Amino acid sequence: MGGRCFDIKAWRLLSKKRLFHHPFVDILEKEFLRPDGGKAKFVAAERPGKEFFSVAVPYQNGKFYMVRQYRQVVERMSLEFPMGAVEGGKDPLKVAKQELKEELGIKAKSWKRLGEFYPASGFLNQKAYVFEARDLVFGEPEPEEDEFIEMVEVPEEEFMRRFEKGEIIGGVTLAAYFLWRELTKARKS
Numbered sequence: 001m002g003g004r005c006f007d008i009k010a011w012r013l014l015s016k017k018r019l020f021h022h023p024f025v026d027i028l029e030k031e032f033l034r035p036d037g038g039k040a041k042f043v044a045a046e047r048p049g050k051e052f053f054s055v056a057v058p059y060q061n062g063k064f065y066m067v068r069q070y071r072q073v074v075e076r077m078s079l080e081f082p083m084g085a086v087e088g089g090k091d092p093l094k095v096a097k098q099e100l101k102e103e104l105g106i107k108a109k110s111w112k113r114l115g116e117f118y119p120a121s122g123f124l125n126q127k128a129y130v131f132e133a134r135d136l137v138f139g140e141p142e143p144e145e146d147e148f149i150e151m152v153e154v155p156e157e158e159f160m161r162r163f164e165k166g167e168i169i170g171g172v173t174l175a176a177y178f179l180w181r182e183l184t185k186a187r188k189s
Contacts, residue, residue, distance in 0.1 A: 010035035019043070045124045052086040053126060054096035055176045057114070058106055058133040062156050064177075065136070067103050069149040071170075079152060079162060080173040083128075092129035100133055104151045105141035108133035114179050119172050130176045132183075 012033040020027040026046045034040050058065040064081070071078045084099040086092050093111060100106050114130040143149055154162055159177060162168045 014039065023048075043123065047085070047124075047126050050085040050087055051125055051127065052092060053083055053128055054086055054092045054099060055081050055083040055128055055130045055172060056096040056100040056108075056133045057081050057130065057176055057180045058100060058104065058108065058136055059156075059180070060134060060136045064154045064156065064159065065104055065106060066152045066154050066173075067149045068152050068167075069147065074169065076169060077167070078169050078173075079154070079167045080170045081176055083172065086129070093131060096129070096131045096133070101139075102142045102144065103147065103149055105139040106133070107137045107139065109135035109137065114176070114183055117175060117179075119175065128172055128175070130179055132180055 014031045014033055016031075017029045018026055019029055024047070026048055028044045028046060029041055030044055031039055031041045058081070066079050067082050068077060068079050070076070082096075082099045082103040084095055084102075086095045093113070097108070097111070100108065110133070112132040112134075114132055116127055116129045118124075118127050120126070141149075141151070159168070163174065168174065
């Protein structure tokens with residue numbers, strides 16, 4: 001391994017400076033002491049008060065129920081699972097339930113936590129919690145004022161074709177899908 005030290009204890013935060021503040025995001029410069037004694041600076045984005053978000057994977061009768069919406073950052077339509085920020089110490093499962101109801105008008109009788117991950121650990125501190133939602137009950141969506149969304153039914157066997165066609169573009173949705181798929185396979189075997 002070339003004698004490189006990868007022990008997390010060998011890294012030490014020396015300083016942290018806020019370069020930019022916006023209610024939505026802070027941009028920080030962090031300086032670390034590396035394992036070899038050298039110093040390194042990194043730029044990081046942090047979501048003040050919104051360090052986590054929840055993703056619901058609604059699935060029933062061989063279909064996913066997804067949200068189609070315009071994503072301003074990439075200036076494209078995106079097909080994705082319902083998701084939202086976990087604010088002020090809220091429970092991630094409660095947020096997943098709330099987002100599913102608001103965005104698609106769906107309540108689920110059965111929930112299963114699939115896992116959690118950092119979607120962009122190289123520059124963003126936000127963690128995603130992923131939940132499977134089953135035994136769905138359909139009602140009326142209650143989107144937030146700035147949400148312009150529609151529900152799209154995607155058969156399980158069509159998911160990857162939608163990705164290949166450029167309809168599914170978000171990494172969080174892709175990661176949640178593969179997490180769901182692998183854990184579902186494990187339950188069947």
